[in-house]
Amino acid sequence: MVQASLHTILIAGFAAVASARNCKNLTIPLTISSVNTKFTLKAPSTNIDVTNFVLDLVQAGANYTNEIVADPPSATVTGNYTIGATYCEPDSGPGSTLQVLTHGVAFDRSYWDFPAQNYKYSYINAALSRGYSVFFWDRLGLGLSSRGEAVNEIQATLEESALYALTTSLRKAQIPGITTHFDKIVHLGHSFGSALTYALTKEHPEETVSDGIVLTGFGQAPDYTRYFQLGGNWVEARTATPRLASYPEGYLVVGDTTATHSNFFAPDNFDPDILDAAYASAQPATVGELLTLGPLASGNNSFVGPVLIITGERDIPFCGGNCTVTDPSIPAQSKQSFPNASCFEAVIVPRAGHGLNFEYSAQWTYTSILDFVDKYVHG
Ligand SMILES: *[C@@H]1O[C@H](CO)[C@@H](O)[C@H](O)[C@H]1NC(C)=O
Ligand SMILES: *[C@@H]1O[C@H](CO)[C@@H](O)[C@H](O)[C@H]1NC(C)=O
Ligand SMILES: *[C@@H]1O[C@H](CO)[C@@H](O)[C@H](O)[C@H]1NC(C)=O
Ligand SMILES: *[C@@H]1O[C@H](CO)[C@@H](O)[C@H](O)[C@H]1NC(C)=O
Ligand SMILES: *[C@@H]1O[C@H](CO)[C@@H](O)[C@H](O)[C@H]1NC(C)=O
Ligand SMILES: *[C@@H]1O[C@H](CO)[C@@H](O)[C@H](O)[C@H]1NC(C)=O
Numbered sequence: 001m002v003q004a005s006l007h008t009i010l011i012a013g014f015a016a017v018a019s020a021r022n023c024k025n026l027t028i029p030l031t032i033s034s035v036n037t038k039f040t041l042k043a044p045s046t047n048i049d050v051t052n053f054v055l056d057l058v059q060a061g062a063n064y065t066n067e068i069v070a071d072p073p074s075a076t077v078t079g080n081y082t083i084g085a086t087y088c089e090p091d092s093g094p095g096s097t098l099q100v101l102t103h104g105v106a107f108d109r110s111y112w113d114f115p116a117q118n119y120k121y122s123y124i125n126a127a128l129s130r131g132y133s134v135f136f137w138d139r140l141g142l143g144l145s146s147r148g149e150a151v152n153e154i155q156a157t158l159e160e161s162a163l164y165a166l167t168t169s170l171r172k173a174q175i176p177g178i179t180t181h182f183d184k185i186v187h188l189g190h191s192f193g194s195a196l197t198y199a200l201t202k203e204h205p206e207e208t209v210s211d212g213i214v215l216t217g218f219g220q221a222p223d224y225t226r227y228f229q230l231g232g233n234w235v236e237a238r239t240a241t242p243r244l245a246s247y248p249e250g251y252l253v254v255g256d257t258t259a260t261h262s263n264f265f266a267p268d269n270f271d272p273d274i275l276d277a278a279y280a281s282a283q284p285a286t287v288g289e290l291l292t293l294g295p296l297a298s299g300n301n302s303f304v305g306p307v308l309i310i311t312g313e314r315d316i317p318f319c320g321g322n323c324t325v326t327d328p329s330i331p332a333q334s335k336q337s338f339p340n341a342s343c344f345e346a347v348i349v350p351r352a353g354h355g356l357n358f359e360y361s362a363q364w365t366y367t368s369i370l371d372f373v374d375k376y377v378h379g
Helices: 003-019 047-058 110-111 124-127 155-170 190-201 223-229 256-263 271-278 287-296 328-339 362-378
Strands: 020-038 069-089 098-104 131-138 182-188 213-217 251-253 305-310 343-349
Touching: 003 131, 003 328, 020 155, 020 287, 047 223, 069 110, 069 155, 069 271, 069 362, 098 155, 098 190, 098 362, 110 124, 110 131, 124 328, 131 155, 155 182, 155 190, 155 287, 155 328, 182 190, 182 251, 182 271, 190 213, 190 287, 190 343, 213 362, 256 271, 305 328, 343 362
Parallel strands: 098 131, 098 182, 182 213, 213 305, 305 343
Antiparallel strands: 020 069, 069 131
């Protein structure tokens, strides 16, 4: 009897959350350019090539990225692209603050609104229930955004240009389908998306671009990305599964559920069905992205707004499985990168791995993020 009524309450509560959203999918044209690194690498086109690439990338004592830089070392890339994105607002109307969300490697925008188990793990629903409007996009190069050449075109710098162009268009209410002028725009990232968000505010530190940043699954020192590069068990995307057959060569995807588990899920903190769903929806990354991620997310950042870094205690790529291996913790050390931030907080999610939104601790993570944004940005 008690169980039955609890069940009814949960269903009613869920229905309230599920209906309190008003979403639309958008296709947004962008003309952007960036100065990219030029590499001599030929795009890997077999699984043997892919593994050889990874072995070169992770080799101790070597700096493969450096070894394959061409002469001249850079080239300007310009293009007309389209971005696949989703905009949602609460049923009650647009929030005064918009959250712009950039996903990381191995996923697309659905990382923020994961549909498995009736959206039980959706960050979007948590943000909407706090009155925020949200904009989440497929990074340039994958999902329903334009694809491109995987070595010298689809690189972190070009994706940062896309994030900047989207932000300025959102500020001016110039994206068809989103007519609201928001008072504030806050940027959230996960992993590679956090690196892009870091780069955005490093290049444009003023509040006229971002009113606050939340870097999830992120840290700056020391460098454990080789664990992630090796742990991905990467294979060529276009031959891995018919679902990804339309990608060109040089796109890599996690090789199996074990790879998704190693890189994104911490022991005893997840539902195996969610691991399966995360692997089944995995998206590829380009070799150009893997080669250009590092430098983008380092160096001092004179961003003047509030900064939250929130990372799982057992995060692999940024913490090597233990974020408190140093004191202060790895995420807390980034305070020194933000000398001009109006406030800086670092939160370690107990027991969690890199894929924060997929784990049992997801709601704890969301509450921590939204409390921070409520307090320091939304006001
Ligand atoms: C947007 O696209 C996603 C993925 O194709 C789909 O699941 C979702 O229902 C679409 N949403 C709307 C509001 O059309
Ligand atoms: C490789 O070299 C580049 C350019 O000199 C440098 O920015 C980067 O930090 C180096 N990477 C490693 C892992 O030493
Ligand atoms: C982008 O589109 C514009 C207008 O159609 C065109 O003039 C321009 O050449 C295009 N640029 C590239 C790099 O394709
Ligand atoms: C970054 O800023 C700190 C001061 O907060 C300074 O000690 C350090 O030298 C700076 N690092 C770089 C690379 O500029
Ligand atoms: C922080 O702001 C001050 C001016 O208020 C400026 O002189 C300084 O260069 C800034 N620091 C960084 C690292 O940008
Ligand atoms: C993480 O590293 C710190 C410092 O070495 C250590 O004290 C702590 O026990 C480690 N955490 C775990 C769960 O082993």
